[in-house]
Amino acid sequence: MATRSEEVEPTGSTDTTDTTDTPDTTRSAEPAEPEVEPAPLLTLRDGLGEVVDTEAGLAALCEAIAGGEGPVAIDAERASGYRYSNRAYLIQLRREGSGTHLLDPIAFDGLAPLQEAIGEAEWILHAATQDLPCLRAEGLWPTELFDTELAGRLLGYPRVGLATLVETLIGRRMKKEHSAVDWSTRPLPRPWLEYAALDVEVLVELRDLIAAELVATGKDEWARQEFDALRSFEQPVRVDAWRRTSGLHKVRGRRALGAVKAMWELRDEIAEQRDVTPGRIVPDSALTAAATAPTLPTDRTTLMALKGFHGRGADRYSARFAAVLREVAELPEADLPARTPRTDGPPPPRAWADRDPVAARRLVLAREAMSALAEEHGMPLENLLTPDSLRRVLWAPPATREPQELAEAVAEALAAMGARPWQVGLVGPVVVDAVLRADVEPEPEPPADPADPDQPDAVEPEDG
Secondary structure, eight states: OOOOOOOOOOOSOOOOSOOSSSOOOTTTSOOOOOOOOOOOBOOOSSOOOOOBOSHHHHHHHHHHHHTSEEEEEEEEEOOTTTOSSOOOSEEEEEEETTEEEEEOGGGOSOOHHHHHHHTTOOEEESSHHHHHHHHHHTTOOOSSEEEHHHHHHHTTOSOOOHHHHHHHHHOOBOOOTTTTSOTTOSSOOHHHHHHHHHHHHTHHHHHHHHHHHHHHTTOHHHHHHHHHHHTTOOOOOOTTGGGGOTTGGGOOSHHHHHHHHHHHHHHHHHHHHHTSOGGGTSOHHHHHHHHTSSSOOOSHHHHHTSTTOOHHHHHHHHHHHHHHHHHHHHSOGGGSOOSSOOOSSOOOGGGHHHHOHHHHHHHHHHHHHHHHHHHHHTSOHHHHSOHHHHHHHHHSOOSOOSHHHHHHHHHHHHHHTTOOHHHHHHHHHHHHHHHHHHTSOOOOOOOOOTTOTTSTTOOOOOOO
16 A cells, blocks of 8 residues: 655754754755655445345346356455354456456355356456355356466565555555454445445556566466465465464463363354354453463353453353363373374474484575575565475485485475476575585584684783
8 A cells, every 4th residue: 555755854953042052954954755646546436235145136247247247356355353253245247348246255155146147267366365165165167367466575575465465556645544444344334335346446457567577577377376376275274273372472381272272172162153253252461360360260160360350241251261171180191182292293493403414405595596586576575485384305305315315306306396387497506415415514614823823712822
């Protein structure tokens, strides 16, 4: 979005009664920079139609979409922060020759007719991984897609939010005042609907501009491979999701960790039953407060006296929280969670030097080369290869050290971890080089010569 430049304040004294010791800087002060005019607001070209929530309306929408031309811009609004589920509560579509359409998926058992109407047309989404799961739940899935956010990352744009890209490339400013509203509200207010419709208003134009830039920079094939991979994207299942509790780093001891885990799981169960976000039952701070209390609060009165346990949710479910804490207090030590979860991956990088100095050298060498590679190609480091994949292949590289065999084995290992061919082609040689160079013991630093004044720790010889 457009920003206004700060005005330059004059640095000289404004006291005119005594200027003897104060230099006059009024004439030398730089003039205030002119304010930057904000970009024009993005508006709806075709007005705002009614939200489709009937079978007749869906049939008309499908006919319009099928009769349009080119790709289909699609977006979805969820009720994050309000609902437990990740389902779509509003779907926006736009296609040339068809116009913009707003669809209420809650009104239908499925959207197979819309999937058929779109057919094999390309989808245009922004940040596809956010919307693909909830759209798939409604029976919608692309046969071809273009992700404007991911493409922006490949092109090295420092900020790839939709509003920023629209302003940068199209010169229009988007309002964002309804970005955090509860989209499960019914009926949806008209200003919210206008805001939602604008999210697909210029996605087709944005796609065309970015696609041309991908071609100009030679990154169009990279993008195509990324988009193809996205079509099979599924939301990863979080293992030990309770470990993401805010403030968990303050919790000490396995029993305290067990308390957080037990309360988190109970809160999650209640939130799912009520279809509300877990933080609306009790916040994370309440869970950590209970776990870090001098003694586990195993009765309702003690629990409700803690910071964070307040409000209707805490009052309503406090007896159940106290009950699970009593269970934790009686658990054998062996049944309590470990501080560090078990994983099939490599140890944290900070432990590599002690566990495997050669692997640590590989990591240092590879990171330096990866940073240079990312800078050369003008993109974020994580888009060259996921950090987890890089660490895995460096911690346990193929056994062979014959360069060609090693290169083939590394390429195979990276591909098995989901790296796209373009990533394997760029990163594979970096990994091979790091593996081969790290196996060579570094030359030890020569001991300092006490008589050499150029040595940083040189000792001046005493006068004889």
